[in-house]
């Protein structure tokens with residue numbers, strides 16, 4: 001019996017040595033996981049800006065059409081939310097402008113919205129966005145019923161809409177970071193950071209794309225899990241009956257406990273902290289999380305509460321968990337975080353096998 005145990009331990013040791021050897025001979029691999037719309041692809045864009053040579057003019061031009069789509073989706077979703085909730089606008093100019101916007105997006109529909117935004121329609125959209133009743137709809141969007149959710153980048157693009165009316169305008173880094181386009185396929189991007197080539201895998205976070213993730217678990221060195229902390233009052237695009245934060249915590253739990261990821265460290269970004277700080281004062285946490293005992297409107301209490309929820313799901317003492325509050329659209333803040341994260345999440349792992 002003892003001999004058998006000894007043999008089994010010896011085999012384990014050989015296998016571990018082989019795995020370590022394999023790691024030693026290849027670049028580190030980081031899998032970026034999390035629910036849809038949490039900021040995974042935005043983090044990759046940020047890495048491209050910080051460590052991948054940035055965006056050339058041709059690439060910037062390509063983002064223009066996506067921005068125009070995001071503008072259209074933003075304004076139409078807010079107007080639709082108002083209409084679904086029986087909210088009528090008192091300002092007759094606003095009513096006229098909304099009719100103009102509908103007419104604009106109706107003619108030739110997508111073609112126009114995708115490739116053109118006239119100066120005139122841009123200022124009409126801006127006028128509607130500036131209306132105090134529209135602003136009120138936007139602020140109360142979480143409590144109003146809506147068949148189409150107002151996107152998180154609505155404030156950014158509608159507040160800046162007039163500059164996109166100029167066809168010559170080339171999108172800035174900030175514009176690019178604020179665009180939204182759902183990921184459907186896993187993509188691998190390599191960035192050289194402090195002389196090491198890191199392979200980042202960006203996945204689609206919506207439910208139907210999650211089955212693509214598992215084949216990558218075998219060979220990954222570290223997990224970066226991104227959750228939107230601002231999502232506590234939102235529902236999944238793919239299933240409006242599920243609260244986004246509940247989904248993120250459950251998903252995190254599955255990842256933290258997954259047998260194939262047993263010794264894999266996790267870095268957790270509690271992302272969109274800028275939106276979180278703005279919404280907590282008027283979107284009550286307790287309405288969506290009845291267990292919340294903190295003071296209503298207190299950002300720190302709310303942040304602590306959500307952080308605890310994630311920590312509880314990763315209670316294994318042998319598992320490393322690093323948590324950061326982030327704003328993935330903020331290049332300056334992310335520059336510091338990227339280096340900290342890279343060093344912390346891979347140092348221990350690779351130190352033990354003599355790679356760093």
Ligand SMILES: Nc1nc2c(ncn2[C@@H]2O[C@H](COP(=O)(O)OP(=O)(O)OP(=O)(O)O)[C@@H](O)[C@H]2O)c(=O)[nH]1
Nearest residue numbers: 036037038039040041042178180183205272327328
């Ligand atoms: N204000 C703000 N917006 C953010 C932040 N991080 C991401 N966003 C925006 O949130 C939206 C969704 O981000 P993505 O990076 O596309 O989300 P994703 O996790 O890749 O989503 P899927 O591809 O569907 O899994 C985009 O419009 C981003 O600009 C943040 O920290 N603050």
Ligand SMILES: [Mg+2]
Nearest residue numbers: 040041182183
């Ligand atoms: Mg994505």
